[in-house]
Amino acid sequence: xxxxxxxxxxxxxxxxxxxxxxxxxxxxxxxxxxxxxxxxxxxxxxxxxxxxxxxxxxxxxxxxxxxxxxxxxxxxxxxxxxxxxxxxxxxxxxxxxxxxxxxxxxxxxxxxxxxxxxxxxxxxxxxxxxxxxxxxxxxxxxxxxxxxxxxxxxxxxxxxxxxxxxxxxxxxxxxxxxxxxxxxxxxxxxxxxxxxxxxxxxxxxxxxxxxxxxxxxxxxxxxxxxxxxxxxxxxxxxxxxxxxxxxxxxxxxxxxxxxxxxxxxxxxxxxxxxxxxxxxxxxxxxxxxxxxxxxxxxxxxxxxxxxxxxxxxxxxxxxxxxxxxxxxxxxxxxxxxxxxxxxxxxxxxxxxxxxxxxxxxxxxxxxxxxxxxxxxxxxxxxxxxxxxxxxxxxxxxxxxxxxxxxxxxxxxxxxxxxxxxxxxxxxxxxxxxxxxxxxxxxxxxxxxx
Amino acid sequence: xxxxxxxxxxxxxxxxxxxxxxxxxxxxxxxxxxxxxxxxxxxxxxxxxxxxxxxxxxxxxxxxxxxxxxxxxxxxxxxxxxxxxxxxxxxxxxxxxxxxxxxxxxxxxxxxxxxxxxxxxxxxxxxxxxxxxxxxxxxxxxxxxxxxxxxxxxxxxxxxxxxxxxxxxxxxxxxxxxxxxxxxxxxxxxxxxxxxxxxxxxxxxxxxxxxxxxxxxxxxx
Numbered sequence: 032x033x034x035x036x037x038x039x040x041x042x043x044x045x046x047x048x049x050x051x052x053x054x055x056x057x058x059x060x061x062x063x064x065x066x067x068x069x070x071x072x073x074x075x076x077x078x079x080x081x082x083x084x085x086x087x088x089x090x091x092x093x094x095x096x097x098x099x100x101x102x103x104x105x106x107x108x109x110x111x112x113x114x115x116x117x118x119x120x121x122x123x124x125x126x127x128x129x130x131x132x133x134x135x136x137x138x139x140x141x142x143x144x145x146x147x148x149x150x151x152x153x154x155x156x157x158x159x160x161x162x163x164x165x166x167x168x169x170x171x172x173x174x175x176x177x178x179x180x181x182x183x184x185x186x187x188x189x190x191x192x193x194x195x196x197x198x199x200x201x202x203x204x205x206x207x208x209x210x211x212x213x214x215x216x217x218x219x220x221x222x223x224x225x226x227x228x229x230x231x232x233x234x235x236x237x238x239x240x241x242x243x244x245x246x247x248x249x250x251x252x253x254x255x256x257x258x259x260x261x262x263x264x265x266x267x268x269x270x271x272x273x274x275x276x277x278x279x280x281x282x283x284x285x286x287x288x289x290x291x292x293x294x295x296x297x298x299x300x301x302x303x304x305x306x307x308x309x310x311x312x313x314x315x316x317x318x319x320x321x322x323x324x325x326x327x328x329x330x331x332x333x334x335x336x337x338x339x340x341x342x343x344x345x346x347x348x349x350x351x352x353x354x355x356x357x358x359x360x361x362x363x364x365x366x367x368x369x370x371x372x373x374x375x376x377x378x379x380x381x382x383x384x385x386x387x388x389x390x391x392x393x394x395x396x397x398x399x400x401x402x403x404x405x406x407x408x409x410x411x412x413x414x415x416x417x418x419x420x421x422x423x424x425x426x427x428x429x430x431x432x433x434x435x436x437x438x439x440x441x442x443x444x445x446x447x448x449x450x451x452x453x454x455x456x457x458x459x460x461x462x463x464x465x466x467x468x469x470x471x472x473x474x475x476x477x478x479x480x
Numbered sequence: 481x482x483x484x485x486x487x488x489x490x491x492x493x494x495x496x497x498x499x500x501x502x503x504x505x506x507x508x509x510x511x512x513x514x515x516x517x518x519x520x521x522x523x524x525x526x527x528x529x530x531x532x533x534x535x536x537x538x539x540x541x542x543x544x545x546x547x548x549x550x551x552x553x554x555x556x557x558x559x560x561x562x563x564x565x566x567x568x569x570x571x572x573x574x575x576x577x578x579x580x581x582x583x584x585x586x587x588x589x590x591x592x593x594x595x596x597x598x599x600x601x602x603x604x605x606x607x608x609x610x611x612x613x614x615x616x617x618x619x620x621x622x623x624x625x626x627x628x629x630x631x632x633x634x635x636x637x638x639x640x641x642x643x644x645x646x647x648x649x650x651x652x653x654x655x656x657x658x659x660x661x662x663x664x665x666x667x668x669x670x671x672x673x674x675x676x677x678x679x680x681x682x683x684x685x686x687x688x689x690x691x692x693x694x695x696x697x698x699x700x701x
Contacts, residue, residue: 088684095681108680109514110690329617329640334667339555345544346675411632447624
């Protein structure tokens, strides 16, 4: 008690939060930020014995990609010669299933948690990650009573730390696991997750499990046949939805996009919002009226357009596409063109400044409506630079939007896209004709010349 | 027997020339030991892409940046030269870590501004000359397959010098540079790599072979 234990000079260790045979979870404080975190400590020996090392490594790098308000964030991993430390966001509200000690949940409450669960699962699936082990222990609540799914992708870790609770099934029971997983066949992770989500929704509304039996073999049999019954208080809509989750044939099971179209699900559904840190820093005083676009000086031009200076590509396997392009059209022509294109794509367009536009996607995305800024700068009278940046929404949806909508639509006015010369090696552009030929775009193939 | 053991140990630890212990590099940079170990994983990948000798050669650097080892680029060359602190034509592990540390989101802004100043000073005269600026604009246009008349290039350079060279002596000195960056903060955006904050998640292989002792977890600052 006389000494406080400091991990890696960074985290002050606090009380033990949970304990299993292979892992211990401690409450810790990040000494630099004061933030509270949960650190899961796992013995390397155990991981190696289980032959899990490769899988864990792969899953850590994947987890980096799943930042979502309803997913417990893995902040960092640390290691010594014998131990691995997973530094995670600390979630204070306890387990969702502790709520069920008092009985089943009201439909509205159950729906809210289910919406948040689906939103988290959908986000992960969009990044190629499945949970494969969705169960009560992994569903936590934060201080605002919002759901946080934990251990996404870390299900390979030997034994999850468990606290005992009413609805916890004894170790190894298949209550939440899809039949094809139990059969140990090669299976589709996302489809297995959908099954588990169905079981979870059932439990929230019922207060007990859909597949339950004293005898484990009987339980397996019920799962394999997807044999269950609804208690009388389930609404027709919820019964309908759950039935579409709990189909033994994974191919027949409902998909996430279909779940999101179901009226029962949509009721009061709000996509989690995320305001991106990628917001452009090129912000100037809003009300200084500029008669012409902002001058982009040589060094701004070089810094933003040169691929040789962009070291972030050292960290990526593939070249990412640029977010800036040059144009030979006048700034006002560019603005007019972008406005036209945005309207054609059904986007809501607003002017932030004379040469800065903001547009919003027509529908809700994984992290709310996509919001994109476009600003035109002038390098020289006949050279303009247009910069796109995302100010809100899902990064993946943004990339897709740029690639599939923006790029093709603007090709008439684009001189070169940043970094494109590296993607298509001998791509020599004929410049500057775009502005005059909007009526006949197909007559002038401006790409792949 | 003793020599045999020695041999074995050497082989087991067998680090390539230019390797430096993570613990030393961590003490000099904002990185933790684990982060340096994670960076070693990236370094191994980059330094073995063409010749597996534990050193990053120019071609390997170009391959990593452009996914093409033959792509000559003035700006990549400048970065390479600055990373190559010893000026021996290759980037060693220690040089890699020390140079990247300037790009850490927590690194002092003054360091970033100074690094960029050296980067743009092509001829290392302690300032950025109009001539160098022109050379860089030309290289950028070339990189992006854009052709502009020399007059236009001159105009771009002239306008920039008007803004930056407040002493009107045809070059941007250290003092003018700091002022210029303050007015145009977007210029140093490229000096911050958010990837460096997530090294342990991006390159988790170090968890297998971390050399951090259980008893003496190094205390930072």
